[in-house]
Amino acid sequence: MAKITYKKSGVDIGEAGIFKNKIKSLVRESFRPEVLKDIGGFGSFFSFPKDKYKEPVLVSSSDGVGTKLKIASLVNKHDTIGIDAVAMNVNDILCVGAEPLFFLDYISYSKVDSGVLIDIVKGLNRGCIEAGCSLVGGETAQMPGMYKQDEYDVAGFCVGVVERKNVIDGAKISARDVVIGIESSGLHSNGYSLVRKVFSKSELIRYSGELLMPTRIYVKPILSLLRVKGYGLRVKGIAHITGGAFYDKIARILPDNVNVRINKDSWPVPKIFKLIQNKGGIAEKEMYHTLNMGIGLVLIVEPKAKEAVISKLAEFKLKSWAIGEVTKGKKEVEIV
Numbered sequence: 001m002a003k004i005t006y007k008k009s010g011v012d013i014g015e016a017g018i019f020k021n022k023i024k025s026l027v028r029e030s031f032r033p034e035v036l037k038d039i040g041g042f043g044s045f046f047s048f049p050k051d052k053y054k055e056p057v058l059v060s061s062s063d064g065v066g067t068k069l070k071i072a073s074l075v076n077k078h079d080t081i082g083i084d085a086v087a088m089n090v091n092d093i094l095c096v097g098a099e100p101l102f103f104l105d106y107i108s109y110s111k112v113d114s115g116v117l118i119d120i121v122k123g124l125n126r127g128c129i130e131a132g133c134s135l136v137g138g139e140t141a142q143m144p145g146m147y148k149q150d151e152y153d154v155a156g157f158c159v160g161v162v163e164r165k166n167v168i169d170g171a172k173i174s175a176r177d178v179v180i181g182i183e184s185s186g187l188h189s190n191g192y193s194l195v196r197k198v199f200s201k202s203e204l205i206r207y208s209g210e211l212l213m214p215t216r217i218y219v220k221p222i223l224s225l226l227r228v229k230g231y232g233l234r235v236k237g238i239a240h241i242t243g244g245a246f247y248d249k250i251a252r253i254l255p256d257n258v259n260v261r262i263n264k265d266s267w268p269v270p271k272i273f274k275l276i277q278n279k280g281g282i283a284e285k286e287m288y289h290t291l292n293m294g295i296g297l298v299l300i301v302e303p304k305a306k307e308a309v310i311s312k313l314a315e316f317k318l319k320s321w322a323i324g325e326v327t328k329g330k331k332e333v334e335i336v
Contacts (some may be wrong), residue, residue: 019114019140023121030128030135034101044136046102048161055164059098063088064155067192071204071211073151078116080214081154082123083130084189087215088242089158090131091297094219095238095253097168097226098160100131105138109152110145120154123214131219133158166226170237170253170300177236178306179250179260179324181267182313184296186213190242191291198280210272218297221316225309235309237300241292247333248289250298259329260300262288263336267321270294288335300326 024038036045050056065084072081082105090100105124107117117140128135138156147153187195187210195211196204204211226235237253250260273293276282287293299320301309306322313320 019117022114022118026118026121027125027135030125030133032101032132032134035134035136039135039137041137044102044104046134046136048101053161053163056161057098057164057167059093059096059160059162060158061089061092062155062157063092064153065189067196068187068189068212069152069154070196071192071208074201075205075208075212077208077212078119078123080123080212082120082125083127083214083217084123085154085156086124086127086131086133086158087217088189089156090127090133090160090217090219091215091240092242093158093160094222095168095240096162097166097238098162099223100133100158100160100219102134102136103128103131103156103158104136106141106155106157107138107152108141108143108146110143110147111149112152113150116150116152120152124156127214127217130217133160168226168235168238171255173236173253173255173258173300173326175258175326175328176303177300177326178303178322179262179326180299180301180306180309180320181295181323182218182297182299183216183267183319184241184292184294185216186210186270186272188215188242188292188296190245194280194282194290195276198276198282203279207272207275216296218318221313221318222297222299224316225312228312234302234305235299236302237298239298239300241295241298245290245292246288246295246298246335250333251331253300254326254331254333256331257328259327259332259334260324261327261334261336262324264288264293266323267294285335295323298323 034047072078239249239253277287310320
């Protein structure tokens with residue numbers, strides 16, 4: 001009788017070790033000076049730059065890519081999915097003004113080609129470099145029976161820091177403040193269950209280039225904006241337009257005594273969103289409650305800062321528009 005082994009059960013420890021050795025030199029490209037050791041240990045070491053802060057506050061986030069992965073698998077394109085995983089996390093902590101310091105990933109699968117795993121890590125590394133943070137470790141979990149062959153899941157976790165006095169929590173948002181919308185790079189990483197319901201398999205393949213466009217990372221432009229004396233600190237609120245989109249994500253940062261009114265005609269909605277809406281016969285409110293409609297990040301600023309903020313973002317080749325205003329109300333979002 002043949003002996004049962006872990007490898008015969010579906011987990012190849014040797015192959016996992018080869019994979020980790022292959023990516024060590026790759027992830028070093030994202031290392032900040034504070035990283036003390038290579039990946040592969042029982043823990044990741046990051047020396048906190050305490051001299052840069054008076055009252056540092058650590059900020060963390062954990063998120064995944066969602067069913068966008070289904071489209072990546074459908075067309076066998078995996079090199080940008082890691083960017084999405086990084087973006088979903090670093091853009092979230094950016095909303096309170098935090099600078100990302102380091103990132104860890106989690107990749108789980110039953111059986112995939114090692115080249116796919118390396119492509120995922122390449123994307124994670126590119127995303128970390130773009131966000132200015134370090135890819136210091138993670139977990140690659142082979143779990144036979146949990147996924148179909150060639151399917152996988154990717155999620156991540158990041159830690160950042162912000163000076164306590166510079167925390168952006170929306171508490172100072174008041175009536176007459178201006179809402180500035182910053183362009184997205186496409187659908188980012190939300191609403192794909194709806195998209196997969198609307199489009200056929202052949203349509204998903206046809207539009208895969210647009211549907212797999214990686215989530216835009218806003219870290220460097222926004223941190224640069226916040227550090228500018230004179231108007232940077234007049235940013236009172238930041239919302240990352242992800243699940244729940246305009247209605248939920250903007251409402252999250254509002255004080256109890258104000259509303260936000262969004263003018264949906266104040267920016268050009270990319271064609272892909274109109275295609276999804278028309279093909280699926282989707283109600284307009286549902287669209288703005290599910291998809292970003294071309295706006296990936298929202299800033300709420302003092303009226304006198306509006307033009308300067310838009311101009312500063314343009315220096316980073318980011319299009320932005322005044323898309324609404326703050327009014328007296330009850331912590332609600334209205335789209336007109």
